Amino acid sequence: MRHAIDTAALTLFSERGYDEVTTDEIAAAAGVSASIYYRHVPTKEDLLLRPVRASSAAIVERFAAHTTSTPEHDLIEAIRDQAATGADGPSQWREVIAGVPGILDRITLIADDDRGRLIEIAAHRLGVDADDDLRPGVLVVTVLAVVEYAYRRWMTATDNRSLADYIDAALAAR
Numbered sequence: 353m354r355h356a357i358d359t360a361a362l363t364l365f366s367e368r369g370y371d372e373v374t375t376d377e378i379a380a381a382a383g384v385s386a387s388i389y390y391r392h393v394p395t396k397e398d399l400l401l402r403p404v405r406a407s408s409a410a411i412v413e414r415f416a417a418h419t420t421s422t423p424e425h426d427l428i429e430a431i432r433d434q435a436a437t438g439a440d441g442p443s444q445w446r447e448v449i450a451g452v453p454g455i456l457d458r459i460t461l462i463a464d465d466d467r468g469r470l471i472e473i474a475a476h477r478l479g480v481d482a483d484d485d486l487r488p489g490v491l492v493v494t495v496l497a498v499v500e501y502a503y504r505r506w507m508t509a510t511d512n513r514s515l516a517d518y519i520d521a522a523l524a525a526r
Contacts, residue, residue: 354392354402361399365448384477397458400449404459408466408523410434412522416473418520423477423488427470427495428523435516449507461503470496 359388360381364373375396378390393399414430421429449455453493470492475482502522508514 353382353384353388357389357392358402359385359395360398362444362448365399365451366444370396370448370452393518397455400445400452400455401459403445404461405463408461411462411470411519412466415470422490423474424495426477427492431495431499432516432519435514435519446507456504456507459507461500464505467492467496496524497504502525 357378361373361378364378365481370505372446373396375389375393376386377394378393378399379386411430411434414433415427418426418430421428449459464497471482471488474491478485478488480487498524499519502518503515505522506513506518510520
């Protein structure tokens, strides 16, 4: 159901623009009633932000599973892996986002709750308490700052380079 709604919304947004599409039109195109639509989509903006939120959660899962090297290296690998598996989304999605004024200010690659989980995982891997030791937070926030910069650059880019390419370039520049 959610996939049908997301697909219909992306198609309509691409054809006519985000502001020109109503929620009733999205529901109709997805083949669902308005009440079912609202059960799955709290706001129209959620349709744009949901892929980012799903990617954020996947990065946490990947980082928890990566234990091959240092926490910093494993976090970077988790982010790279997620970006390489299509987390950067279709170019169609990026074009829609670019056409919605102010939306980039509300998009972050990692949700606040997920950021906290990443810090907890890093603390565990370092064998320290995140409340008493700054290292896990600094490690996570530093890596994420570089990656967020790459993500914002990718979101506004006009070239065809992937998000993974932007992340690699930003990490190499740090």
